[in-house]
Amino acid sequence: MRISVDTEREFLESVFKVQGFNEQDGQLLADTLVDADLRGISSHGIQRLQWYSKMIEDHTLEPKNQPKILNETPTSLLIDADKSMGQIASAFAMRKLIEKAKAGGVALAVIRNSNHFGTAGYYSRMASKEGLIGISTTNTRPLVVPTNSLEAFLGSNALAFTFPADPHPFVFDGATATVSSGKIQVLAKKGEQIPGDWAVDENRNVLHDAKTVEDNLATIAFSDDRPGGGVLTLGGNKEVNSNYKGFGNSLIIELLTGILAQGSLSADTNKAPHDFSQFFMTINPALFGDLETLKANASAMFDRIRHLKHVPGTKIMIPGDREYQNYDDNLKAGINIDGETLAELQAISKQYNVPLPIDEANA
Known part of the structure; x- marks a missing residue:
């Protein structure tokens, strides 16, 4: 079924408020999820809400915490997210970097002690809006x-x-693996099969059952x-297809x-402190x-490619x-x-105790 954009946004903001996020942070979190759904990236949209709620319950993330700047230069930032939601620290960092790049040309930020941050493209598009x-x-x-690993x-x-x-800006936004886990999660929820060679079992045999x-x-x-x-990494299952590049x-x-x-490697984020790290x-x-x-010049190049x-x-x-x-389509x-x-x-x-008003006419 479909729900209106306003319904999704209002529901998310209400839930985040009850969970302890301040109004500004709740609006940001809601916007990142709504934006992902509008762009057809449902793996990073409202379907993530249950996971976010679980992280709050087990204190992997703390709604009231705010990011802290640990070190700053005219062109760099080191930020401690302090177990806040990744979106909060990431938007904070990107706003600072936009100011720095306008003043000095180039700026970089690293965030530690963070959480899931939604779609990576959300923050890069913040920069593109400022040229x-x-x-x-x-x-x-x-x-x-x-x-070759098992x-x-x-x-x-x-x-x-x-x-x-x-x-519109050029926006490349994707996993450096064959696919993000969220896309497999969405297929599993729908009871659908994985259409490509995305994942393998313990013997490195390709699997297509999304639920498995x-x-x-x-x-x-x-x-x-x-x-x-x-x-699998980009390039698939076999080294002959250059999966070492992925x-x-x-x-x-x-x-x-x-x-x-100086945070956890991905390999260790399943153990305390369950921290992610970001770079901008x-x-x-x-x-x-x-x-x-x-x-x-960039626009002309893209048009030439579109018309090949x-x-x-x-x-x-x-x-x-x-x-x-x-x-544009989903907004309507x-x-x-x-x-x-x-x-x-x-x-x-x-x-x-947050109402979820559903327009039955769109069911």
């Missing part, structure tokens, strides 16, 4: 099996990169028991996040030329095209909610 290049990364729970060690380790352009994979990932990510298997990409994110932050960078393209000229000869019945899309189209049609997620929201509604 800046934005880079956002995070490590995650242990989900990903390195090349057990998970790395996170899905998202990377987002934005560049100003028209009619989701159960295994949950055991890997949320307990000390580390069964074999997990999500492995390398994931390691780069691990170095920029857990190592630079802003670059002012005006260091290298007129912004409008650079935007025009292509396979009949297909369409060449630049990263960001699909998400911006989804945003409402947010699509699967049955299991709806049941979770109804349980949360009852638990926190």
Whole structure:
């Protein structure tokens, strides 16, 4: 079924308020989830609410805590999220970096002691709205099996990169693994099969049953028991298909996040202190030329690519095209909610005594 954007936003803000977030933080958290759903990234939308609520209950995250700056220079920040929600520390960091990049051209931030931060692209787009290049990364729970490994060690380790352009910025936002765990979770909720070679069992045999994979990932990510298997790196199951390149990409994110932050590696985030780390960078393209000229050149390149000869019945899309189209469509049609997620929201509604008004006409 579909629910209106206003219904989702109002419900989320009300739940976050009851959970102890202040009004500004609750609005930010709600906006990141609504934004993900509007862009068709349902893996990072409202279906995450049950997980966030569980983290509050077990004190993995503390709603009232605020990020603290541990070290600051004109071009850098080291931030302690203090177990607050990752979105809160990340938006705080990006706002600071935007100011610094406008003043000095380049700025970087590392966040330690953080939590899940939603979609990486949310923060990079904050930079692009100000005419800046934005880079956002995070490590995650242990989900990903390195090349030739039989057990998970790395996170899905998202990377987002934005560049100003028209009619919308270039936005690459994706896991450095074959897929994020959230996409498998959504398929499992819908009772659907995994369409590609995304995950393997303890013998590195490819699995397609989403529920089986989701159960295994949950055991890997949320307990000390580390069964074999997990999500594949980019490049798939075989080294001959260059999966070591995906492995390398994931390691780069691990170095920029857990190592630079002196926090936990993805492999160890299933144990206390259950901390994630994030890395952000802003670059002012005006260091290298007129912004409008650079935007025009980038936009012209993208248009040339969109109009290349292509396979009949297909369409060449630049990263960001699909998400911006989804945003416009879902803003009108409402947010699509699967049955299991709806049941979770109804349980949360009852638990926190927050109404979940559903427009039955859209069911």
